[in-house]
Amino acid sequence: MPWYLYLALKQLFPTGRRFPFFTAISILGVALGVALLVVSTGVMAGFGHEIRRMIVDTQGDVQVRGSGLITDPEALQARIARVPGVVATTPFAEGVVMLEADRKPAFPGIQGVDVNRVEKVIPLRKYVRIGSLDDLDDDSIILSSQLAISLGARLGGTVQLYSPLLLEKLKNDEVLLPREMRVVGIFEIGHQQLDSSTVIVTLRAMQDIYGLGSAVHGVNIKLAPGVDADVAAARINRALANDPDDVHARSWAEINEDFLFVLSLEKNMIFFLLIFIIVVAAFSVTSSLLISVVRKTREIGVLGALGAKPRQIAACFCAQGLIIGLAGTAAGLALGFSFLHYRDAIVRGFASLTQSQEVLEKFYQFSRLPAYSETSDVVTIIVSSVVISTLAGLLPAWRAARLKPVEALRSE
Structure with missing residues (x-):
């Protein structure tokens, strides 16, 4: 393991201490953002998946x-x-x-x-x-x-x-x-x-x-x-071109095109808005790492005096952002999927407290809360979270890399 990666782990999780407060807050911020994204996209995709199933089961492809x-x-x-x-x-x-x-x-x-x-x-x-x-x-x-x-x-x-x-x-x-x-x-x-x-x-x-x-x-x-429903509908229309009853074939997606577009738009807007939670968490990561740079100025100077290159010092702080992103993403995925697994019990509990079970069924049209996690959505959430968290370490890394060993050792 490269020394700067080992040092990054030791700074985030010091040996013989309780779980560091700043590390916990940073990981928790990322985890909450990821969990909200998993839940929101899972529920919205669940509505779309459930509606598609109902359409196909009641109207055919x-x-x-x-x-x-x-x-x-x-x-x-x-x-x-x-x-x-x-x-x-x-x-x-x-x-x-x-x-x-x-x-x-x-x-x-x-x-x-x-x-x-x-x-x-x-x-x-x-x-x-x-x-x-x-x-x-x-x-x-x-x-x-x-x-x-x-x-x-x-x-x-x-x-x-x-x-x-x-x-x-x-x-x-x-x-x-x-x-x-x-x-x-x-x-x-x-x-x-x-x-x-x-x-x-x-x-x-x-x-x-x-x-x-x-x-x-x-x-x-x-x-x-x-078989793609739109392609099949086009084939059927060609086969029935001269039918005396002037018939026309439409796929389930074409019949419900406007509704599915609105559903997709809502899902994308929710993802766009909730991604800012991870961005806010990234600012807290940046703030924590900047404080760490200030507190460890002399240690950074010692590393430079021992021959550490600026890019290696920068990699140490970028690695901390990456580690926080990975840990927060893993915790967020676990939290999000746990919520989705117990979603019906949670919704029933909330509805019983607010006396809103009938209202939920009336306006949302489902007797149970659907959920369906698409692989592409989960991959997008993981990549976005890890990349944003890693980028959060760039400013502290740039600040640490610019420190001159002599000036850093002179720092009080």
Whole structure:
């Protein structure tokens, strides 16, 4: 080990003493900055990761829609299936209905799915908490969890479904009775909005409710692992260029482009703002090392008199900044990842103290706090922290390197 590196370690961690105060404060400052960056970027990336999972799990990797109704979904799916990278397709129809149970009304979104094909694209079965997807038929319905609670509906019970066709019938002086549907399942995705305002029926039932005939509103598509959704969407659009229903394929990222951009912008802004915590900690490192230079002026003079070169003396103080950066970064990573591991318990404790659990779910739309640490984010945090801490030692190193041995030894 070079002598200047050994000396740097001895100055930061003297033998036979308690943990030095200035060293502890410097490492703690860097650690807190790193921990905040790990937590903030992990939570923001968690929101993005969770939203992507929910989008893909409810809409597929790519979605095809027309300017109006898709009149021949079977032929369309056959053409899509021939596109390289496409694994499976499933048609859907969607809209809004009125549900009533025990005179409690609700106006959820409704989606009709092909029960024979939906599992190949959208894993609905794993989100059904009570009941079974296998029991879904043309006279039954699956409710989202919060919607079922608000209506007081239970498995095996019935709800009355009012279709928009009621208005059309009334215009023609006709009467259309509400449709009675049996509750055969309750699902929960984990997103507050989806879990409070969504119902699922069979595709045939949806076509009957909305008077669509054999038409659908769109087709969801699942891609092979590793296939880029945007590239696949472009291929599908080329294959469907002359389709009579004027259909267009869009990837999950394109459909939610604006929202994902805002999410990415927020994440980058938070990173930019919190990096200043490490910068402030770096100033404390600089201040501590400058004090060390002043206190050890005579020792620096002795080193120069013994033949130490200015760059070696400078390296001693730069190494101290590097060591503080490494130690602070390691402590910050441990602290940050520990917080992320116990995040739900911490958030529940905070929410119970402030009585804000329902408010968090209402506005942030998640029943639990998501977290996902991307490798690129962690590497960026580590490099930024170590580099800033090392740069913090440059000014003290420059000051120490400029000291003349004779003047330093003369110092009192």
